[in-house]
Amino acid sequence: MPLKHIKRLFLGNKPRIPREEALKVFQRDQFKCQYCGLDGLASFENWMLLTIDHVHPYSRGGPRHSHNQVTACQPCNLIKGTHHFGSIEDARRFVMAKRSEWRDVYEKEYRPAAAKAAGAAAG
Numbered sequence: 001m002p003l004k005h006i007k008r009l010f011l012g013n014k015p016r017i018p019r020e021e022a023l024k025v026f027q028r029d030q031f032k033c034q035y036c037g038l039d040g041l042a043s044f045e046n047w048m049l050l051t052i053d054h055v056h057p058y059s060r061g062g063p064r065h066s067h068n069q070v071t072a073c074q075p076c077n078l079i080k081g082t083h084h085f086g087s088i089e090d091a092r093r094f095v096m097a098k099r100s101e102w103r104d105v106y107e108k109e110y111r112p113a114a115a116k117a118a119g120a121a122a123g
C-alpha cells in the first residue's frame with residue numbers, strides 16, 4: 001500500500017497544515033487548548049495532544065486561515081468534530097458539555113470497573 005494511502009487511513013482527509021503555520025497558531029494561543037485549557041507546555045505528553053481545529057470546519061467550507069484556526073487537544077478536536085458553531089464560545093460550551101457527560105459515564109461505569117479489575121488482579 002502506498003504511503004499516501006496509509007497516511008490518509010490514519011489522518012483522514014483533513015487539510016495538512018504546515019508546521020510553521022501550526023506553530024503560529026499554537027504561539028498565539030499560548031499552547032493551550034482553546035476548549036478545555038489543557039496546557040501543551042506542561043509536559044511532553046500534553047504537547048503531543050495539540051492539534052489545530054478549524055472553528056468553522058474546513059470540510060464544511062471553513063477557511064484555512066489562522067482567524068478560523070485554534071489550538072485544540074485531540075479529545076476536544078474529536079468531540080467538536082465537524083459541528084459548525086457561530087462562535088468559539090458556542091463551540092467551547094458544546095465541547096465542555098460533552099466532556100462533562102463523558103466524565104459522568106467514566107466515573108459511574110468505567111472507573112469502578114477498572115478499580116474492580118485492578119483489585120482482582122492484585123488478588
Ligand SMILES: [Zn+2]
Nearest residue numbers: 033036073076
Ligand atoms: Zn481540550
